[in-house]
Amino acid sequence: MTREIPEEILQVKQRLQIIGDSPALIEAIKRAVTVAPIDLSVLVTGPSGAGKEFFPKIIHQFGARKHKKYIAVNCGAIPEGTIDSELFGHEKGSFTGALSARKGYFEEADGGTIFLDEVAELPLTTQARLLRVLESGEFLKVGSSTVQTTDIRIVAATNVDLTKAVAEGRFREDLYYRLSTVLIHVPPLQERGNDIILLARKFAADFSEKYMTKPVTFSEDAKRAMLLYNWPGNVRQLKNVIDQIALFEAGTEISRDKMLEALPLNRNPQATPMIAPSPDNSYEAERKMIWQMLFSMREDISRLREQIGKTEDDQPSLSGVRALMAVPRDESPFASSPLDESEKRTIEETLARHGGNKKLAAEELRISVRTLYRKMQELGIS
Numbered sequence: 578m579t580r581e582i583p584e585e586i587l588q589v590k591q592r593l594q595i596i597g598d599s600p601a602l603i604e605a606i607k608r609a610v611t612v613a614p615i616d617l618s619v620l621v622t623g624p625s626g627a628g629k630e631f632f633p634k635i636i637h638q639f640g641a642r643k644h645k646k647y648i649a650v651n652c653g654a655i656p657e658g659t660i661d662s663e664l665f666g667h668e669k670g671s672f673t674g675a676l677s678a679r680k681g682y683f684e685e686a687d688g689g690t691i692f693l694d695e696v697a698e699l700p701l702t703t704q705a706r707l708l709r710v711l712e713s714g715e716f717l718k719v720g721s722s723t724v725q726t727t728d729i730r731i732v733a734a735t736n737v738d739l740t741k742a743v744a745e746g747r748f749r750e751d752l753y754y755r756l757s758t759v760l761i762h763v764p765p766l767q768e769r770g771n772d773i774i775l776l777a778r779k780f781a782a783d784f785s786e787k788y789m790t791k792p793v794t795f796s797e798d799a800k801r802a803m804l805l806y807n808w809p810g811n812v813r814q815l816k817n818v819i820d821q822i823a824l825f826e827a828g829t830e831i832s833r834d835k836m837l838e839a840l841p842l843n844r845n846p847q848a849t850p851m852i853a854p855s856p857d858n859s860y861e862a863e864r865k866m867i868w869q870m871l872f873s874m875r876e877d878i879s880r881l882r883e884q885i886g887k888t889e890d891d892q893p894s895l896s897g898v899r900a901l902m903a904v905p906r907d908e909s910p911f912a913s914s915p916l917d918e919s920e921k922r923t924i925e926e927t928l929a930r931h932g933g934n935k936k937l938a939a940e941e942l943r944i945s946v947r948t949l950y951r952k953m954q955e956l957g958i959s
Protein backbone atom coordinates (compact mmCIF):
# COMPACT_ATOMS: atom_id res chain seq x y z
CA MET A 578 0.00 0.00 0.00
CA THR A 579 2.83 2.39 0.94
CA ARG A 580 4.22 2.04 -2.59
CA GLU A 581 1.15 3.77 -4.05
CA ILE A 582 1.70 6.88 -1.93
CA PRO A 583 3.54 9.59 -3.92
CA GLU A 584 7.04 10.47 -2.77
CA GLU A 585 6.04 14.06 -1.98
CA ILE A 586 3.34 12.89 0.43
CA LEU A 587 5.77 10.51 2.12
CA GLN A 588 8.14 13.43 2.67
CA VAL A 589 5.41 15.55 4.25
CA LYS A 590 4.45 12.66 6.51
CA GLN A 591 8.06 12.17 7.50
CA ARG A 592 8.76 15.86 8.11
CA LEU A 593 5.68 16.31 10.34
CA GLN A 594 5.76 12.80 11.80
CA ILE A 595 2.28 11.98 10.58
CA ILE A 596 1.46 8.30 10.97
CA GLY A 597 -1.05 6.43 8.81
CA ASP A 598 -1.60 5.11 5.29
CA SER A 599 -5.41 5.05 5.15
CA PRO A 600 -6.72 6.45 1.86
CA ALA A 601 -8.79 9.18 3.57
CA LEU A 602 -5.78 10.49 5.51
CA ILE A 603 -3.54 10.40 2.43
CA GLU A 604 -6.22 12.24 0.45
CA ALA A 605 -6.38 14.96 3.12
CA ILE A 606 -2.57 15.39 3.04
CA LYS A 607 -2.62 15.50 -0.77
CA ARG A 608 -5.21 18.29 -0.74
CA ALA A 609 -3.14 20.30 1.74
CA VAL A 610 0.03 19.91 -0.36
CA THR A 611 -1.84 20.87 -3.54
CA VAL A 612 -3.39 24.00 -2.08
CA ALA A 613 -0.26 25.09 -0.14
CA PRO A 614 1.29 27.23 -2.94
CA ILE A 615 -2.06 28.80 -3.86
CA ASP A 616 -3.22 31.60 -1.59
CA LEU A 617 -6.75 30.36 -0.89
CA SER A 618 -8.48 30.10 2.48
CA VAL A 619 -8.76 26.55 3.74
CA LEU A 620 -11.20 25.07 6.21
CA VAL A 621 -10.09 21.90 7.99
CA THR A 622 -12.94 19.83 9.41
CA GLY A 623 -12.93 16.69 11.49
CA PRO A 624 -13.61 15.53 15.03
CA SER A 625 -11.60 16.51 18.07
CA GLY A 626 -8.22 14.82 18.37
CA ALA A 627 -8.20 13.62 14.75
CA GLY A 628 -5.02 15.53 13.82
CA LYS A 629 -6.36 18.74 12.26
CA GLU A 630 -3.41 20.77 13.50
CA PHE A 631 -1.02 19.17 11.01
CA PHE A 632 -2.86 20.69 8.06
CA PRO A 633 -2.33 24.43 8.60
CA LYS A 634 1.32 23.55 9.23
CA ILE A 635 1.58 21.68 5.93
CA ILE A 636 -0.11 24.59 4.14
CA HIS A 637 2.23 27.15 5.70
CA GLN A 638 5.45 25.15 5.38
CA PHE A 639 4.89 24.08 1.79
CA GLY A 640 3.67 27.46 0.55
CA ALA A 641 5.31 30.77 -0.38
CA ARG A 642 4.78 32.19 3.12
CA LYS A 643 7.00 29.61 4.85
CA HIS A 644 9.62 32.18 5.89
CA LYS A 645 7.00 34.49 7.39
CA LYS A 646 5.15 34.10 10.68
CA TYR A 647 2.75 31.31 11.51
CA ILE A 648 0.42 32.05 14.40
CA ALA A 649 -2.08 29.52 15.78
CA VAL A 650 -5.04 30.99 17.66
CA ASN A 651 -7.49 28.87 19.62
CA CYS A 652 -10.68 30.90 19.21
CA GLY A 653 -12.49 28.80 21.83
CA ALA A 654 -9.97 29.46 24.57
CA ILE A 655 -9.89 33.28 24.38
CA PRO A 656 -12.55 35.08 26.45
CA GLU A 657 -15.13 36.92 24.34
CA GLY A 658 -14.19 40.25 25.89
CA THR A 659 -10.59 40.16 24.68
CA ILE A 660 -10.72 38.25 21.41
CA ASP A 661 -11.01 41.33 19.14
CA SER A 662 -8.05 42.89 20.86
CA GLU A 663 -5.99 39.68 20.62
CA LEU A 664 -6.65 39.37 16.91
CA PHE A 665 -6.64 42.99 15.80
CA GLY A 666 -4.84 44.84 18.60
CA HIS A 667 -6.04 47.84 20.57
CA GLU A 668 -5.21 51.48 21.21
CA LYS A 669 -4.08 52.74 24.60
CA GLY A 670 -7.07 53.45 26.82
CA SER A 671 -9.57 51.75 24.51
CA PHE A 672 -10.93 49.74 27.45
CA THR A 673 -10.24 49.43 31.16
CA GLY A 674 -6.87 47.77 31.50
CA ALA A 675 -5.60 48.81 28.05
CA LEU A 676 -2.63 50.64 29.55
CA SER A 677 -0.68 50.69 26.32
CA ALA A 678 -1.37 50.07 22.65
CA ARG A 679 -0.96 46.48 21.49
CA LYS A 680 -0.46 44.84 18.12
CA GLY A 681 -2.85 42.04 17.26
CA TYR A 682 -2.02 38.79 15.50
CA PHE A 683 -3.23 40.13 12.15
CA GLU A 684 -0.62 42.87 12.32
CA GLU A 685 2.13 40.67 13.75
CA ALA A 686 1.77 37.89 11.22
CA ASP A 687 1.62 40.26 8.20
CA GLY A 688 2.78 38.27 5.16
CA GLY A 689 2.32 34.96 6.99
CA THR A 690 -0.41 32.53 8.00
CA ILE A 691 -2.90 32.56 10.85
CA PHE A 692 -4.45 29.31 11.94
CA LEU A 693 -7.88 29.95 13.48
CA ASP A 694 -8.58 26.83 15.48
CA GLU A 695 -12.14 26.18 16.72
CA VAL A 696 -13.33 28.95 14.44
CA ALA A 697 -17.00 28.23 15.20
CA GLU A 698 -16.41 29.73 18.65
CA LEU A 699 -15.77 33.23 17.27
CA PRO A 700 -18.32 35.76 18.52
CA LEU A 701 -20.47 37.33 15.78
CA THR A 702 -18.84 40.76 16.18
CA THR A 703 -15.40 39.22 15.63
CA GLN A 704 -16.77 37.32 12.64
CA ALA A 705 -17.68 40.68 11.05
CA ARG A 706 -14.14 42.01 11.57
CA LEU A 707 -12.69 38.81 10.19
CA LEU A 708 -14.83 38.95 7.07
CA ARG A 709 -13.66 42.47 6.39
CA VAL A 710 -9.98 41.62 6.73
CA LEU A 711 -10.41 38.56 4.52
CA GLU A 712 -12.19 40.49 1.80
CA SER A 713 -10.16 43.69 1.75
CA GLY A 714 -7.12 43.11 3.94
CA GLU A 715 -8.39 45.99 6.11
CA PHE A 716 -8.92 46.10 9.85
CA LEU A 717 -9.26 48.53 12.72
CA LYS A 718 -7.60 48.19 16.08
CA VAL A 719 -10.07 48.18 18.97
CA GLY A 720 -10.63 51.81 19.91
CA SER A 721 -9.10 53.16 16.70
CA SER A 722 -10.64 54.72 13.64
CA THR A 723 -7.53 54.38 11.46
CA VAL A 724 -7.85 51.67 8.85
CA GLN A 725 -4.79 49.40 8.69
CA THR A 726 -3.98 46.78 6.10
CA THR A 727 -2.42 43.35 6.35
CA ASP A 728 -1.74 40.37 4.12
CA ILE A 729 -2.68 37.16 5.88
CA ARG A 730 -3.54 33.70 4.72
CA ILE A 731 -6.17 32.03 6.86
CA VAL A 732 -6.47 28.36 7.59
CA ALA A 733 -9.39 27.66 9.91
CA ALA A 734 -10.40 24.46 11.68
CA THR A 735 -13.53 23.26 13.36
CA ASN A 736 -14.88 20.11 14.90
CA VAL A 737 -18.49 21.26 14.66
CA ASP A 738 -20.78 21.31 11.65
CA LEU A 739 -20.44 24.92 10.50
CA THR A 740 -23.38 24.64 8.08
CA LYS A 741 -25.54 23.85 11.12
CA ALA A 742 -24.05 26.83 12.97
CA VAL A 743 -24.95 28.96 9.92
CA ALA A 744 -28.52 27.59 9.86
CA GLU A 745 -28.85 28.40 13.58
CA GLY A 746 -27.58 31.95 13.09
CA ARG A 747 -24.43 31.40 15.15
CA PHE A 748 -22.05 31.70 12.22
CA ARG A 749 -22.16 34.20 9.34
CA GLU A 750 -22.97 32.54 6.05
CA ASP A 751 -20.79 34.94 4.04
CA LEU A 752 -17.84 34.20 6.33
CA TYR A 753 -18.44 30.47 6.03
CA TYR A 754 -18.21 30.66 2.22
CA ARG A 755 -15.16 32.91 2.44
CA LEU A 756 -13.34 30.54 4.79
CA SER A 757 -14.27 27.30 3.10
CA THR A 758 -12.95 27.99 -0.40
CA VAL A 759 -11.06 24.71 -0.03
CA LEU A 760 -12.24 22.04 2.37
CA ILE A 761 -10.01 19.40 3.92
CA HIS A 762 -11.67 16.68 5.93
CA VAL A 763 -9.71 14.73 8.54
CA PRO A 764 -11.55 11.47 9.14
CA PRO A 765 -12.29 10.08 12.61
CA LEU A 766 -9.74 7.52 13.79
CA GLN A 767 -12.37 4.81 13.89
CA GLU A 768 -12.61 4.97 10.10
CA ARG A 769 -8.89 4.63 9.49
CA GLY A 770 -8.56 0.87 10.02
CA ASN A 771 -5.00 -0.31 10.38
CA ASP A 772 -3.74 3.24 11.05
CA ILE A 773 -4.92 2.58 14.63
CA ILE A 774 -2.35 -0.19 14.99
CA LEU A 775 0.42 1.83 13.31
CA LEU A 776 -0.26 4.74 15.65
CA ALA A 777 -0.43 2.48 18.72
CA ARG A 778 2.97 0.96 17.83
CA LYS A 779 4.45 4.40 17.24
CA PHE A 780 3.15 5.84 20.52
CA ALA A 781 4.34 2.74 22.43
CA ALA A 782 7.82 3.03 20.83
CA ASP A 783 7.97 6.80 21.50
CA PHE A 784 7.08 6.24 25.15
CA SER A 785 9.68 3.56 25.79
CA GLU A 786 12.33 5.62 24.03
CA LYS A 787 11.48 8.81 25.89
CA TYR A 788 11.25 7.29 29.35
CA MET A 789 13.66 4.39 28.78
CA THR A 790 11.09 1.74 29.72
CA LYS A 791 10.79 -1.73 28.21
CA PRO A 792 8.51 -1.58 25.16
CA VAL A 793 5.09 -3.22 25.12
CA THR A 794 3.74 -5.40 22.31
CA PHE A 795 0.10 -6.07 21.44
CA SER A 796 -1.56 -9.47 21.15
CA GLU A 797 -3.72 -10.09 18.09
CA ASP A 798 -6.82 -9.93 20.32
CA ALA A 799 -5.71 -6.61 21.80
CA LYS A 800 -5.27 -5.24 18.27
CA ARG A 801 -8.76 -6.44 17.36
CA ALA A 802 -10.15 -4.67 20.45
CA MET A 803 -8.42 -1.46 19.36
CA LEU A 804 -9.81 -1.80 15.85
CA LEU A 805 -13.35 -2.28 17.19
CA TYR A 806 -13.32 0.55 19.72
CA ASN A 807 -14.98 3.78 18.62
CA TRP A 808 -12.26 6.22 19.85
CA PRO A 809 -14.44 9.25 20.64
CA GLY A 810 -11.29 11.27 21.38
CA ASN A 811 -9.55 9.97 18.23
CA VAL A 812 -5.73 10.02 18.00
CA ARG A 813 -5.37 12.13 21.15
CA GLN A 814 -7.23 9.48 23.11
CA LEU A 815 -5.27 6.63 21.53
CA LYS A 816 -2.05 8.32 22.60
CA ASN A 817 -3.30 8.70 26.19
CA VAL A 818 -4.39 5.07 26.34
CA ILE A 819 -1.10 3.79 24.93
CA ASP A 820 0.96 6.05 27.24
CA GLN A 821 -0.83 4.57 30.24
CA ILE A 822 -0.39 1.02 29.03
CA ALA A 823 3.27 1.64 28.17
CA LEU A 824 3.83 2.94 31.69
CA PHE A 825 1.99 0.35 33.75
CA GLU A 826 2.54 -2.73 31.58
CA ALA A 827 6.10 -2.03 30.43
CA GLY A 828 7.86 -5.00 28.89
CA THR A 829 4.72 -7.17 28.51
CA GLU A 830 2.50 -8.32 25.70
CA ILE A 831 -0.86 -6.55 26.07
CA SER A 832 -3.77 -8.99 26.23
CA ARG A 833 -7.30 -8.22 25.13
CA ASP A 834 -8.42 -7.92 28.76
CA LYS A 835 -5.68 -5.42 29.58
CA MET A 836 -6.64 -3.43 26.53
CA LEU A 837 -10.33 -3.41 27.46
CA GLU A 838 -9.44 -2.23 30.96
CA ALA A 839 -7.67 0.76 29.46
CA LEU A 840 -10.53 1.78 27.15
CA PRO A 841 -13.05 4.04 28.90
CA LEU A 842 -16.70 3.22 28.48
CA ASN A 843 -18.55 5.72 26.38
CA ARG A 844 -21.76 6.54 28.18
CA ASN A 845 -22.99 9.24 25.84
CA PRO A 846 -26.26 7.73 24.63
CA GLN A 847 -25.89 9.48 21.26
CA ALA A 848 -22.49 7.99 20.63
CA THR A 849 -21.97 4.72 18.81
CA PRO A 850 -21.53 1.63 20.96
CA MET A 851 -18.15 1.30 22.51
CA ILE A 852 -16.98 -2.05 21.33
CA ALA A 853 -18.41 -5.07 19.58
CA PRO A 854 -17.92 -8.28 21.54
CA SER A 855 -15.39 -10.61 19.97
CA PRO A 856 -17.12 -13.66 18.44
CA ASP A 857 -14.92 -16.14 20.30
CA ASN A 858 -15.40 -14.63 23.73
CA SER A 859 -18.62 -12.63 23.64
CA TYR A 860 -20.00 -13.70 27.03
CA GLU A 861 -16.79 -12.69 28.80
CA ALA A 862 -16.67 -9.31 27.02
CA GLU A 863 -20.30 -8.58 27.77
CA ARG A 864 -19.85 -9.46 31.42
CA LYS A 865 -16.88 -7.11 31.60
CA MET A 866 -18.82 -4.29 30.00
CA ILE A 867 -21.71 -4.73 32.43
CA TRP A 868 -19.32 -4.70 35.38
CA GLN A 869 -17.62 -1.56 34.11
CA MET A 870 -21.00 0.09 33.67
CA LEU A 871 -22.16 -0.89 37.18
CA PHE A 872 -18.97 0.43 38.71
CA SER A 873 -19.23 3.78 36.99
CA MET A 874 -22.92 4.05 37.92
CA ARG A 875 -21.98 3.44 41.52
CA GLU A 876 -19.43 6.25 41.30
CA ASP A 877 -22.06 8.55 39.83
CA ILE A 878 -24.51 7.78 42.60
CA SER A 879 -22.00 8.39 45.38
CA ARG A 880 -20.92 11.61 43.72
CA LEU A 881 -24.52 12.77 43.44
CA ARG A 882 -25.07 11.90 47.09
CA GLU A 883 -21.97 13.87 48.02
CA GLN A 884 -23.08 16.88 45.96
CA ILE A 885 -26.58 16.89 47.43
CA GLY A 886 -25.10 16.63 50.94
CA LYS A 887 -22.76 19.55 50.30
CA THR A 888 -25.47 21.69 48.77
CA GLU A 889 -27.70 21.12 51.77
CA ASP A 890 -24.89 21.99 54.18
CA ASP A 891 -24.01 25.16 52.29
CA GLN A 892 -27.54 26.27 51.55
CA PRO A 893 -29.85 25.10 54.30
CA SER A 894 -32.83 27.01 52.93
CA LEU A 895 -34.87 25.47 50.15
CA SER A 896 -34.74 28.72 48.20
CA GLY A 897 -30.95 28.36 48.03
CA VAL A 898 -31.28 24.89 46.56
CA ARG A 899 -33.88 26.16 44.12
CA ALA A 900 -31.58 29.01 43.15
CA LEU A 901 -28.81 26.52 42.45
CA MET A 902 -31.14 24.45 40.33
CA ALA A 903 -32.40 27.45 38.41
CA VAL A 904 -28.96 28.74 37.48
CA PRO A 905 -27.35 27.11 34.47
CA ARG A 906 -24.32 24.99 35.41
CA ASP A 907 -21.82 27.34 33.86
CA GLU A 908 -23.10 30.28 35.87
CA SER A 909 -23.15 28.57 39.24
CA PRO A 910 -22.91 31.19 41.98
CA PHE A 911 -20.76 28.81 44.04
CA ALA A 912 -17.66 29.16 41.88
CA SER A 913 -15.31 29.13 44.82
CA SER A 914 -17.31 26.85 47.09
CA PRO A 915 -16.37 23.32 48.11
CA LEU A 916 -18.37 22.27 45.07
CA ASP A 917 -15.26 23.10 43.05
CA GLU A 918 -13.70 19.76 43.84
CA SER A 919 -16.68 17.77 42.68
CA GLU A 920 -17.09 20.04 39.69
CA LYS A 921 -13.47 19.45 38.80
CA ARG A 922 -13.93 15.72 39.14
CA THR A 923 -17.09 15.80 37.05
CA ILE A 924 -15.33 17.70 34.27
CA GLU A 925 -12.26 15.45 34.40
CA GLU A 926 -14.37 12.31 34.31
CA THR A 927 -16.54 13.60 31.49
CA LEU A 928 -13.45 14.52 29.48
CA ALA A 929 -11.90 11.12 30.16
CA ARG A 930 -15.10 9.39 29.10
CA HIS A 931 -14.94 11.21 25.79
CA GLY A 932 -11.23 10.64 25.37
CA GLY A 933 -10.45 14.32 25.91
CA ASN A 934 -12.97 15.39 23.24
CA LYS A 935 -14.01 18.82 24.53
CA LYS A 936 -16.95 19.20 22.22
CA LEU A 937 -18.59 15.93 23.35
CA ALA A 938 -17.71 16.67 26.99
CA ALA A 939 -19.24 20.18 26.74
CA GLU A 940 -22.37 18.70 25.14
CA GLU A 941 -22.79 16.17 27.93
CA LEU A 942 -22.23 18.87 30.58
CA ARG A 943 -24.61 21.15 28.67
CA ILE A 944 -22.19 24.09 28.60
CA SER A 945 -20.44 25.82 25.71
CA VAL A 946 -16.92 24.84 24.65
CA ARG A 947 -15.72 28.30 25.70
CA THR A 948 -17.21 27.82 29.18
CA LEU A 949 -15.56 24.42 29.38
CA TYR A 950 -12.17 26.02 28.57
CA ARG A 951 -12.77 28.68 31.20
CA LYS A 952 -13.76 26.12 33.83
CA MET A 953 -10.73 24.00 32.96
CA GLN A 954 -8.49 27.01 33.44
CA GLU A 955 -10.14 28.04 36.70
CA LEU A 956 -10.03 24.55 38.15
CA GLY A 957 -6.51 23.77 36.92
CA ILE A 958 -7.49 20.97 34.57
CA SER A 959 -4.88 20.45 31.88
Ligand SMILES: Nc1ncnc2c1ncn2[C@@H]1O[C@H](COP(=O)(O)OP(=O)(O)OP(=O)(O)O)[C@@H](O)[C@H]1O
Pocket residue numbers: 594595596597623624625626627628629630631694735736776812813816935
Ligand atom coordinates in the same frame (compact mmCIF):
# COMPACT_ATOMS: atom_id res chain seq x y z
N1 LIG B 1 -1.77 10.83 12.04
C1 LIG B 1 -1.16 11.17 13.16
N2 LIG B 1 0.10 10.77 13.40
C2 LIG B 1 0.73 11.08 14.56
N3 LIG B 1 0.19 11.81 15.53
C3 LIG B 1 -1.06 12.25 15.35
C4 LIG B 1 -1.80 11.96 14.16
N4 LIG B 1 -3.01 12.55 14.25
C5 LIG B 1 -3.02 13.17 15.44
N5 LIG B 1 -1.87 13.00 16.10
C6 LIG B 1 -1.56 13.51 17.45
O1 LIG B 1 -2.77 13.48 18.19
C7 LIG B 1 -2.91 14.63 19.00
C8 LIG B 1 -4.20 15.35 18.65
O2 LIG B 1 -4.12 15.91 17.34
P1 LIG B 1 -4.57 17.43 17.04
O3 LIG B 1 -4.18 18.31 18.18
O4 LIG B 1 -4.10 17.79 15.70
O5 LIG B 1 -6.15 17.22 17.04
P2 LIG B 1 -7.30 18.20 16.53
O6 LIG B 1 -7.96 17.54 15.39
O7 LIG B 1 -6.71 19.55 16.33
O8 LIG B 1 -8.29 18.20 17.76
P3 LIG B 1 -9.16 19.42 18.43
O9 LIG B 1 -10.37 19.61 17.55
O10 LIG B 1 -9.53 18.88 19.78
O11 LIG B 1 -8.27 20.63 18.51
C9 LIG B 1 -1.66 15.47 18.76
O12 LIG B 1 -0.74 15.16 19.78
C10 LIG B 1 -1.16 14.98 17.42
O13 LIG B 1 0.22 15.13 17.30
Ligand SMILES: [Mg+2]
Pocket residue numbers: 629630694
Ligand atom coordinates in the same frame (compact mmCIF):
# COMPACT_ATOMS: atom_id res chain seq x y z
MG1 LIG C 1 -6.77 21.28 17.54
